[in-house]
Amino acid sequence: MSEKAAANLRAEDVAALRQAVAGPVLEPGTEGYEEECATYNLMSPLRPAIVVGATSEADVQEAVGSPPAMDCRSR
Known part of the structure; x- marks a missing residue:
């Protein structure tokens, strides 16, 4: 894990992604x-x-558009 990516994560963003x-x-x-x-x-x-662990197209859209993804590389 890159330290930059970990440093950019905010607990509230991760919690919001879990809900989404x-x-x-x-x-x-x-x-x-x-x-x-x-x-x-x-x-x-x-x-x-x-x-x-995306289970649908909607999960992918949420994950790629989420605040944590803005500063991270997605595959």
Whole structure:
């Protein structure tokens, strides 16, 4: 996880995102985080400040448009 990304996260933004999406919103150290970050390219592991386990198109739209996403790279 980049320190810049973690520093830009505000608890109220993460809480609002949790309310806005149906899927899980995970932070490092929470159950399911590692599984959501899993990738086939083991040479370039992903460790974002938050992960949204999108369950619908609406979840993706909310996650990409949320304040935490404004300063973070999405994949």
